[in-house]
Amino acid sequence: MKIGIYGYGNLGKGVEYCAQQNPDIEVTGVFTRRNPESVKTALGAKVYSAEDVLKYKDVIDVMIICGGSATDLPKITPMLAKDFSVVDSFDTHPKIPEHFNNVDKSARENNTLALISAGWDPGMFSLNRIYAESILPYGKTYTFWGKGVSQGHSDAVRRIEGVLDARQYTIPKESALNSVRSGENPELKTRDKHLRECFVVARDGADLQSIEAQIKNMPDYFANYDTVVHFISAEEMAKNHSELPHGGFVIRSGKTGENNSHSHTIEYRLTLDSNPEFTAGVLIAAARAVYRKKNRGETGCITLFDVAPADLALDTAENLRKKLL
Amino acid sequence: MKIGIYGYGNLGKGVEYCAQQNPDIEVTGVFTRRNPESVKTALGAKVYSAEDVLKYKDVIDVMIICGGSATDLPKITPMLAKDFSVVDSFDTHPKIPEHFNNVDKSARENNTLALISAGWDPGMFSLNRIYAESILPYGKTYTFWGKGVSQGHSDAVRRIEGVLDARQYTIPKESALNSVRSGENPELKTRDKHLRECFVVARDGADLQSIEAQIKNMPDYFANYDTVVHFISAEEMAKNHSELPHGGFVIRSGKTGENNSHSHTIEYRLTLDSNPEFTAGVLIAAARAVYRKKNRGETGCITLFDVAPADLALDTAENLRKKLL
Numbered sequence: 001m002k003i004g005i006y007g008y009g010n011l012g013k014g015v016e017y018c019a020q021q022n023p024d025i026e027v028t029g030v031f032t033r034r035n036p037e038s039v040k041t042a043l044g045a046k047v048y049s050a051e052d053v054l055k056y057k058d059v060i061d062v063m064i065i066c067g068g069s070a071t072d073l074p075k076i077t078p079m080l081a082k083d084f085s086v087v088d089s090f091d092t093h094p095k096i097p098e099h100f101n102n103v104d105k106s107a108r109e110n111n112t113l114a115l116i117s118a119g120w121d122p123g124m125f126s127l128n129r130i131y132a133e134s135i136l137p138y139g140k141t142y143t144f145w146g147k148g149v150s151q152g153h154s155d156a157v158r159r160i161e162g163v164l165d166a167r168q169y170t171i172p173k174e175s176a177l178n179s180v181r182s183g184e185n186p187e188l189k190t191r192d193k194h195l196r197e198c199f200v201v202a203r204d205g206a207d208l209q210s211i212e213a214q215i216k217n218m219p220d221y222f223a224n225y226d227t228v229v230h231f232i233s234a235e236e237m238a239k240n241h242s243e244l245p246h247g248g249f250v251i252r253s254g255k256t257g258e259n260n261s262h263s264h265t266i267e268y269r270l271t272l273d274s275n276p277e278f279t280a281g282v283l284i285a286a287a288r289a290v291y292r293k294k295n296r297g298e299t300g301c302i303t304l305f306d307v308a309p310a311d312l313a314l315d316t317a318e319n320l321r322k323k324l325l
Numbered sequence: 326m327k328i329g330i331y332g333y334g335n336l337g338k339g340v341e342y343c344a345q346q347n348p349d350i351e352v353t354g355v356f357t358r359r360n361p362e363s364v365k366t367a368l369g370a371k372v373y374s375a376e377d378v379l380k381y382k383d384v385i386d387v388m389i390i391c392g393g394s395a396t397d398l399p400k401i402t403p404m405l406a407k408d409f410s411v412v413d414s415f416d417t418h419p420k421i422p423e424h425f426n427n428v429d430k431s432a433r434e435n436n437t438l439a440l441i442s443a444g445w446d447p448g449m450f451s452l453n454r455i456y457a458e459s460i461l462p463y464g465k466t467y468t469f470w471g472k473g474v475s476q477g478h479s480d481a482v483r484r485i486e487g488v489l490d491a492r493q494y495t496i497p498k499e500s501a502l503n504s505v506r507s508g509e510n511p512e513l514k515t516r517d518k519h520l521r522e523c524f525v526v527a528r529d530g531a532d533l534q535s536i537e538a539q540i541k542n543m544p545d546y547f548a549n550y551d552t553v554v555h556f557i558s559a560e561e562m563a564k565n566h567s568e569l570p571h572g573g574f575v576i577r578s579g580k581t582g583e584n585n586s587h588s589h590t591i592e593y594r595l596t597l598d599s600n601p602e603f604t605a606g607v608l609i610a611a612a613r614a615v616y617r618k619k620n621r622g623e624t625g626c627i628t629l630f631d632v633a634p635a636d637l638a639l640d641t642a643e644n645l646r647k648k649l650l
Binding site for chain 2: 042126127263266267270273280305306308314317
């Protein structure tokens, strides 16, 4: 199957790397809104102008859209779904129903198939929530994020006067994790679940106390959390904080049996060196499923909830049963 | 939907309890090969003779078969699939392809739908293996079992001369777990992965040294493991070892990106107070999927690999996307 990569930032590059690990997948090209000649791909994929994308309508089986959820995907996914079967990693949770409806309309009208919100959350975490709740209906599900870099929070710190660079790590609190794992089904406030740790490079002579106070009191982003702020040098930032690790936990504990006296805990944990590269792995598997389902005549918008796991896998159904069941 | 429970041991009872937690499911009755009058159900489900099962052919939507994998399921699942859509928890891994083919033939010839091997391994662990390998193709998957009671190993110890009762716990070795979690992708021998701990009630005057030696040297079951044997009283056995806890881990670590320099770890962990009751939860969710897929015209044999997660869940697709995606 032939894929196109629409957008070539960290995520698009991750898709190019991941495609190489999948022998059934070939990258037809990367589509960029920048000047194609200015983009150099990691593994030599061809680069085309986004304006020329329709020329590849009959060549590309699935277009993987690698854009941001804030402004790119809400426009680009419905637009490209008119001419391509597509996959995206739309991750603004409250806006998923709206995005789904927009993409579904576009895909249905044009007989294409679109899969949205493939990644780790939404994505693998969502799958673990739905499986866990289906098999343990009487219980409670908790999602923790981190330890990892939150790009939105890092950006928010960077916008403060006197800040040259910043990296924010979201860290789940061990006490909360242990309470959840024990089956206590605690009521956890925002502050109980996660700690926020910021590494900040400040301009020479900046008022560090004021910067720290502005961070800690920032509504929505930090005010409801315990926040730790470290001021570091630009060199230390470059040396120790240049990667984009992330991860987290989905934990459900539930009760069964006589008087609900038996407790069960399901824990799913991701520890990722590179958030975009792991997301790329989910996008590639989702693209494989879209290709197969499209060939079976399915159209409209779907999510990973609608995909049988066998459709994500490279191997035959018979081998999968033999080796992995 | 109306379910039947065929077989009423620990697993059948677990299904009866779990059905109560699912408002869309009604238990039509329990079918037993014993004298129905001798069977008292936990929540009052009606008990019928297994011989009368065909009388309920048009009443029951899905039959959940709660039998052992050694001798029961290989016969009963293909037999019942002639007249019912069925679910079982067949768990003899090497014989899954053969069992699948037998059930598939029976189901196809009679236009029924059968789902086999629903439980936690095979079952939830299998799902985690297939998802993890699909999204991280370059990597290695490890499965650990325990801490939990292995019924087969407990039975093997009970067959030793002088043993009145025995319980065997399979325990994953922390050193192996940590090595796997670190992304080292170690080569692990049988002895490296699991420890076996036995609690034994011996007859008065029995030769304890001989019993211990017979356990530790038993081929296949214990000889390739580090095994610890404790002799305890019947009272202590009844007090501390009457439950059937189990659980385990599926861990995949994989590499991505430039020179495969980024490492990722996916860990799925189950901690179960009651092995049969958790398995029952998976069987119930699988029965829901079978009911829906049968109504869409599907026939033959399937596994959880062929089931889209949304088909396992009680809620509507729209709500699932809103709440769990």
